[in-house]
Amino acid sequence: MDKIAVLIPCYNEEQTIEKVIKDSKAALPDAVIYVYDNNSTDRTSEIAKANGAVVRHEYVQGKGNVIRRMFREIDAECYVMVDGDDTYPMDAAPGMCSLVLEKNADMVVGDRLSSTYFTENKRPFHNFGNSLVRGSINRLFDCDIRDVMTGFRAFSYEFAKTFPVLSTGFEIETEMTIHAVNNHMQIENYIIEFRDRPAGSESKLNTYSDGMRVLMTIARLYRDYKPMGFFSIVSLILAVISLVFFIPIFAEYLETGLVAKFPTLIVCGFVMLAAVLSLFAGMILHNLTINHRREFEMRLISLHSEKKRLMRNS
Template sequence: MSPQSGAAPRVAVLIPCYNEEVAIPRVVAAFRAALPNAAIHVYDNNSRDGTVAAAQAAGALVRREPQQGKGHVVRRMLADIEADFYVLVDGDDTYEAAAAPAMLRLAIEQKLDMVTGTRVTQDQDGAAYRPGHVLGNLVLTGMVRVIFGNRITDMLSGYRVFSRRFAKSFPALAEGFETETEFTVHALELHMPVGEVPTPYRARPPGSTSKLNTWRDGFRILGAILLLVRRERPLPFFALAALLLAGTGVVLSIPVLQTFLATGLVPRLPTAVLSMGLVLLAFLALACGLILDTVTRGRMEAKRMAYLAIPAPDFGPEAIYTGDPSGDQTSVGRQLS
């Protein structure tokens, strides 16, 4: 149902959790204060501590997702919950809840489908944002910016605001922490209007431990990017493979060709067969890229039509979400579309 102009937007705060007994009460309380009219949903992902009891005691609506992994939880949350705007945030108390009204305000004012809370930290010791994570984010975000579009600066942020259009058209195929990569690529591929709001990023509270492994999850995210490139950019992907195969085949064939031109003989027959096979594989890879590029374009059109089938939110200026009794509606973010 399309919202009426001037109506208050329905906002849902979505918090995926795994063993966050220490942090989750603070997160729920902070978002209840920042967004007093929002419904706060905590999805527990097989926690072995008191996360569920702590979230319930803090006043959150608690559900469980038995399939392990953040991607599974996100998929379940976006499928279960009905709202006009969704605020997705990690349950580790590292993101600033006070930034949520500004993120929502930007989304409503500019009619954006995704607003990312870009992380800003003042910690000099790297406790909040470890150097390895900073470097990994720069490298992985840079790859996505080059391949899919230069409209994002913090691809791996776990703090987002989504429109209903985004949430209900997002396929959610990831299983783990690579789901943030999927968010970004989905928005860029469909040319959705997106924006960013800087938000403080702090260290976890004492007694809380990170579930993110720098190297293991970094390689998983890199693998997810490569799979997305193969799936969403098949022609450049297979054209590069074809170029490598053809180049290797040509290099291997040079001494064979020189001998043949000089003597009329082919003494290195295995090398000649190998080089010919590589060149044939190169043409096959290029043909696969051309075919899959057509298929991908059809898939993109279908996804775009599914996105457009969901009515766009239409809220009047009086419905701009501030979360601030003063009613200050000055936006601190920026649109990147």
């Protein structure tokens, strides 16, 4: 079992990977550095291996798939995940690791948005998207995460081995954040400096398509983790629609004693029935999520014992 494992997911980062590895070694000299190549067509793997990193491969495309394999294959007391594009300062890594190893943090978020991100990043829609995602998650899940989309994080063993990776792409950071928040894991925000990619290095993130996938992921996870809130909103919307069309019919009935729009009245009844069913669905799923939380806590207890055993054997 490694004390600290630096995890670097890479796709065509030959221009910057050498510097990221050297900075990682300088900041964390005792760490094991793993570079996971995700079907790069350049010399990323070759350069990483020449600089002393442990190079492994994930052949299914997508950052989420890479992280799934990383967490599955590597056992460590502390995991540091950093992108291979040299936009994050590795000199912040020791401080982030200390929060995991000494303060029992489960996830440390490298917070770019509280420092230089908005001045360094040259893509205005990325700035807007980061603010939108952060605000949505903090409001929906009642938390205070300063940077949801950052690719620089530190994790505990318990987090890595309980995180169910469902996403395949860049929405994985959003999924990580919500998993930690929903399960009341200890989260720390750690302010870091951010620098834009060097000239010639291109971002793999598509502002519009990946941004939409992130927003859809937030909606899906809110439904899964907070079903009472999600289905209450659906129920309220359906009830309002039903009442909007029902009130004129009822007013006409009070005035004339006749119902002139029976089809509309029938549809209103079915829509209101759907609203009631949605509310009850939320209540049932809410009880199921409570049971899942109990099972999760028991899983954490067994993982703690497993971690101690691995540490003794390493």
